[in-house]
Amino acid sequence: MRFENEVKHKSEDIDEDVLTDAVAALQRRVTVSYVFDIPYIAGYSEDAKTIYIDRHLPRTIPWKGVRVRLAPFLVTHEIVEKALLDELRLHYLHAHQIALRAERDAVKAAGLNWRSYQAVMKAHEKQIDEEVLKRVPRRLDLTPYRDLDDFAVLERLTKAGAT
Known part of the structure; x- marks a missing residue:
């Protein structure tokens, strides 16, 4: 999809419709996987192409009579976080x-x-x-656990197969 086709709304100000367009564009750039055990609810692959959402987290929540998908919000968080880690080398x-x-x-x-x-x-x-971590992606980026010195989770992840 061409970049200009992703922009359905335009505004120089903070605008919910523009943000909704951006969230949809972010989600199109990755694959979302729900088959693994992911500490901290969600994570990302080392190459940033896959967002992992823990297999036990519900995929939707009820809100005002409708079911709302959680993935777009978690994907937004994980993509922004990973980009800041990789591109700007933030902690x-x-x-x-x-x-x-x-x-x-x-x-x-x-x-x-x-x-x-x-x-x-x-x-x-x-x-x-x-x-108990039974299914862990081999290419899960372990940076968050390392930066937080969360050695207990790191040990559980490596024992379960993350590299």
Whole structure:
């Protein structure tokens, strides 16, 4: 798809429709995988071509009578974070904070309440973080775990097959 065809809305100001276009464009650039166990809910491949979302996380949440997909928001977060790590060599904590704000704004642009969205994420975070890792992608980027000195998770990941 040509870049100009992805832009359906134009504005120089902060605009929810433009952000929604951007979120859709980001999602078209990666493959999303739901078949692995991913600590911290989501992650990315070393080459940034695949976004991994933990297989236990629901794919949708109910919001005002409809089911809303979670992937576009998580993909936005993971792509922004990975780009900041790789292209600008930021520390994970800084990249994560910027990515979290992009994710939050994408959630709000979609008409969801950020606190409600976060409640769903927090409800699954602990059980995902404590799960026995059975399926781990071989090419999962381990930078977040290294930068946080999360040696316990790193050990679990490497034992389960991440390189």
